[in-house]
Amino acid sequence: MIGFRLGAQKPPDAKRVTDDVVMRFDHVYEVDPAKMTIIEQQAMPAWDTMRIVDSRWEHLDWMHDHWADHVLTAEELGMGGKEPDG
């Protein structure tokens, strides 16, 4: 088991995505902290962000399983789908 690592606590620097949104991890979008002065942004360690992301996927997987035995995809049908069109 790997114990505490300082590198796992400090999130990477943010990259700007739009005027309103920044990104520190792939596909994890954050409100631009500069737009959070009335409600201040909470400092969040990297592992906590990843925990929330993982929990989200777990929740969606759970919901799929709740509604049907199998999730059919366009890729499975041979109609593309692994990546968006275009």
Next chain:
Amino acid sequence: MTVSAIADSVIDELIAILGPEGVLTSKPARYNRTRVPTPFPVHRWAEYVPDLAVLPRTAEQVSEVVKLANRHRIPLTPRAGGTGLNDGALPLKRGIVVDVKLMNQVKEVDLVDRTVTVGPGINMLKLNEQLRKHNVMFPDDPASYPCSLVGGRIGTSGWSLIGGRYGHTRDLVISFQMVLPTGEIIEVGDGGGRKIRKSSTGFQLKHLFMGHQGTLGIVTEATLELVPRPEVEFAAFFHYPSYTAAWESTGALAKSGLASLGGVVLFDEWKLRYLRRDDEAYIPRPDHVKAVVATALYGTRDEVEPAARRIMRIGRESGGTYLGDEISAGDWASRHDRYATPLHGRLRTGEVVPMSWHCEDASINYSQLPAVMEKWHAIADRYIQKTGILDDWGMFAYTNGAYKPWGDYLTEIDIGIWEQQMNEDHWRDWVNCKREIAQVALDHGGSITACHGATREGDAELVPIEMGGGFDVMMRIKAALDPNNIMNPGKYELDRAYGITESPFR
């Protein structure tokens, strides 16, 4: 702290009916049953706090509570999950809240005649967890799927995300037991027979008591439809360069005639802007993406596979660009639970503030969607500028017909409200905004609500206009069944049946 305007002798009578654990008079118990999730005039919270709440376990206890309320002329407000978006469970006249959450038993699973009989306090997600071992489901799927309860679904005549395939609440509830406003316990269905889906006997009482918002009694048991658990789910999301292109594609997909089609959902440009800035953003960010259409199919593999091929073909041939399997499947799974979204919004400066979610719904014919969309956003924009505490979170249009999902759409505009800043002027502005939005629905031949009900200020005043001569019939029924006006008084403008003309909202 225990405070109640109800006499001690009446509380003693209630304790005799329900036991001491079934009568709640504490401040938290009462305040927690004052409001629903939708933005609320928090500056007037104290005006709506019930005098007490009761937690019955049986229909007989509910009946005795109703009879007591008639004897003492105490208002009653039924409450299930309290997740409705139009104040059905809000005690406008205080009195007693009848909370049915303890009536949450599965009483019978009938795999031969394909029904399940439950108490009104059960949640659909929890019910389906129990049904899974039998390979069947109760497929009523609101945005509040993990938290709303069967009794509330009947009270509002709810809408289901996959109603195009399986029907909506009115189609999925076969019959139910009601305690009438005078305390009698009756069974209502399509004719008689607790498990009969179609009858020509008598009036169709099931529909009379479906969507009554607690004004005609309290549901104490329901017999529900069971369907085979789907073998396969298929979701497909497409994006478009314009709203018009997406609207046309929506029409083509909805008219596909595929029996396994659960529904089609149209996201407008305002919705995409909101998703890009403030929601869990599954939607790609390029500026050329102006609208999105989502579809989902459910059923056996043998029926869903060919239907999915056809959906993919229609989506692409009607101008859509497929968003890929990850976005399609992931976003669709999140549609079953829209009460877990992060609730913040933006001021016009872009500054983030905490906001509560208001969803204003209507039933709109397909042909009218583009015009209604333009007018609703214009109204919202005007009130955003005036109040400074609102934010336009965009619109969805969902197929609305059961089994034939092509003619009309549950159309909603989501608006964020900085509730903590609310004062009386803001509240009046907000009510006027809601009323203008609802009026547009009527002006375009629609209905002011598809699934939330119309019991909140800003909607309720338009019910008599929408119903026309039917509203007189509603008042006569109300007065006949509830001679003392104890059942959820003040709702649906039905106080008029008793000669009360003052607004229940002031």
